[in-house]
Amino acid sequence: MNMVSKLKEILSEYEGLVAKIDKEADLMNLKAQFLGKSGKVTEILKGLKDIGPDERREVGPLANEVKEKIAHLTDSRLAHLEKSAIDKQLSDERIDITLRDKTKYDQPRHGGYHPRTLIQQEIEDVFLSMGFEILDGPHIEDEFHNFEALNIPGDHPARDMQDTFWFHQEPNEHGKRHLLRTHTSTIQVRGMMAKKPPFRFIAPGIVFRCERTDASHEMVFTQLEGMMVGKDISVSNLIYFMKQLLTQIFKKEVEVRLRPGFFPFVEPGFELDIRCLICNGSGCSVCKQVGWVELLPCGMVHPNVLKSGGIDPNEWNGFAFGLGLDRLVMMKYGIDDIRHLQSGDLRFNSQFSTY
């Protein structure tokens, strides 16, 4: 057989073999058998020196062409093998996220209430039964409702950029800048303006502080404001309502202590602490190792605040409190990190569901 037809035969042999290869190593072996040191094509090239110049002129370029074709066939087979390996992996490892895990849920799951909602509803019931109304207010406020009307002067540290999220926006028609409310006490102002004394209301809602997060601090958390305005309201009225609240929530005697506390909008002002229910007072990350948790700032409404709300402080007085709902949830359920509450993790949330 002459060299030309031999080369053609070699090429068609390679074409036949390469199409059956399905492993990269086999492919490399096959290629070596044709193009390697003593491969079939190489052998032919070696023989070129023994043939006449006319034949060599024909065989030489053809041998190179066959060599290139074999190299090309090898590359495309390799690319094909790599692609099918990836396709196989993708189809083997495909996860159908819409598929329910039958071992866990043999019927659709019910939604449930977040523990904070559960506590909020409980507290609302307690206060409704004591003649309080429930009020609401906007999250975006201005510095009048959040600070000025609450007797917080312009240089108070609570106004520091660290604490407050301000809006970079034109002030409103009264020249007041906008902010995200830092407390629900804004609703004290709105309540006083909307109502005629005597009145009593609570106002639950989320508030915002530009603070670092840790086990007991979140930038967005929930407060429940309370206010009672009437004639001759005293600190003992305040203590009575707070005790009512705590016994109902914890369904047991909770140890409390009152410390003087400063808030520009109350005078006198107090901090009501409860004995930490996570560690029973021995010290943990929630109570910052002191055994007590600050739960409830409160006090007698400052006369300036009554005045800003259009109420005559010579005729009326009252108390106000701001309960941190997240802390209360943590105490009630023994949760040691406030960040769980915002996590949206169903494994966490579903533990409190009443269904």
Ligand code: PHE
């Ligand atoms: N608004 C205060 C705060 O967020 C709490 C508070 C409310 C204190 C009512 C006294 C009376 O820190």
